[in-house]
Amino acid sequence: MSTPAPDVIDILADIQPGSHLDEVRALRPEARDNAQKSYRALFEPENPDGVTTAERHAVATFVAGLHRQPTVTAFYAAGLRKHAQPAQVEAIEGEISRGAVHGPYGKFPSGPLSREDKEGLIFKVSDEHRAVLGPRLSAAFEHAHLLVFRPRDASPQALQKLLDAGWSTDDIVTLSQLVSFLAFQIRVIAGLRALAKNSERRVARESSLTAALASGGNL
Amino acid sequence: MTTITHVDNAEPTAFTQDDLGWLPWLEPFPAEQLTERHWAGLVDASRSKSDYFMLLARDPDILQFRTKTDKDIFYNTKSGLPRAERELAAAATSRFNGCIFCASVHARFATQFSKRRDDVQRLLDEGVGAKIDTRWDAVIAASVALTETPVAFGDEQIDALREAGLDDREIVDVINGSAFFNWANRLMLSLGEPAPPEKG
Numbered sequence: 221m222s223t224p225a226p227d228v229i230d231i232l233a234d235i236q237p238g239s240h241l242d243e244v245r246a247l248r249p250e251a252r253d254n255a256q257k258s259y260r261a262l263f264e265p266e267n268p269d270g271v272t273t274a275e276r277h278a279v280a281t282f283v284a285g286l287h288r289q290p291t292v293t294a295f296y297a298a299g300l301r302k303h304a305q306p307a308q309v310e311a312i313e314g315e316i317s318r319g320a321v322h323g324p325y326g327k328f329p330s331g332p333l334s335r336e337d338k339e340g341l342i343f344k345v346s347d348e349h350r351a352v353l354g355p356r357l358s359a360a361f362e363h364a365h366l367l368v369f370r371p372r373d374a375s376p377q378a379l380q381k382l383l384d385a386g387w388s389t390d391d392i393v394t395l396s397q398l399v400s401f402l403a404f405q406i407r408v409i410a411g412l413r414a415l416a417k418n419s420e421r422r423v424a425r426e427s428s429l430t431a432a433l434a435s436g437g438n439l
Numbered sequence: 440m441t442t443i444t445h446v447d448n449a450e451p452t453a454f455t456q457d458d459l460g461w462l463p464w465l466e467p468f469p470a471e472q473l474t475e476r477h478w479a480g481l482v483d484a485s486r487s488k489s490d491y492f493m494l495l496a497r498d499p500d501i502l503q504f505r506t507k508t509d510k511d512i513f514y515n516t517k518s519g520l521p522r523a524e525r526e527l528a529a530a531a532t533s534r535f536n537g538c539i540f541c542a543s544v545h546a547r548f549a550t551q552f553s554k555r556r557d558d559v560q561r562l563l564d565e566g567v568g569a570k571i572d573t574r575w576d577a578v579i580a581a582s583v584a585l586t587e588t589p590v591a592f593g594d595e596q597i598d599a600l601r602e603a604g605l606d607d608r609e610i611v612d613v614i615n616g617s618a619f620f621n622w623a624n625r626l627m628l629s630l631g632e633p634a635p636p637e638k639g
Contacts, residue, residue: 331452372537
């Protein structure tokens, strides 16, 4: 049983049908199929319920941007433009450049691991962009930044901020799944791209070696 | 609406292979309201006993597809990387992100499948810089580089995996295993907290 729509990971990792990595991915058919179904459940839900399609794409664009994955960011930004005003898209781009740091960092529960605590940015949406994005989406961005870069700093207080900004318990589960799914999807794409590039280089090296041997070159 | 706090919980402060508990910060979905769609989301009926899965059941579709992705990445052993090393990738990712709960579960699995309890414990005690052996070090380093944001996984890690004897199918299992725990860690860490093992 195949998924009717094109597979998003294959598109964004540039995996062509019949290619070597296409065959490797086919060894985990359920993982491939359900990663795609996860994408559709989050971005093309039968019933978007509490979290709007615009909010889903806005958060996804922000999260992909924080990961500095241009292809993935462009993909979710294209979805966002169908649902959002240009001023909002611009505000999100501005927040990506303000929030793009290096992770993971954060604090461990106080004790022997405290020596591994790592300081870093506690991200807040700028006042200027908060006015464009609104309090609900701004709260989602601040939480998404925590999940992307310093998940070990999570706390009931962080969830309370979402509740206070109008996110229901169900909405928070959806938002958490969406950001966490993207952390997975982006890494599968980046990993497969790196592997494809590495394999190409290896094949090129081996064929130039073969050519050198064939031409009687001295190695 | 408010969150749930657990003031009496003595949260574990070190990485361990013990069988930890987990306490939710938001109300799990009420058991008496489960519909067919929720049961499909839970995949295994036994998961209705878990606060973690019952909280995630508030969005049943993504829970279902997430669970099925997880199972194929870790349990499909028809080809590819041995189970022990998939669990090692999960444990290393969890150690690096700082998920004490996830690391406990997958360190236990890594021990169960590899029979190398002490080596697994070194990863937990010393962290992802622990030097164990060429093959395990390569799997840990690859998982860590993939877990960094932005992703730092590339030729250095792939060449080390190849030199340790992994083929492309096995490397994709490392990528999938570590990537999946970047999903799992964020849910476990942000929706609740670990608790000490239940006594008795």
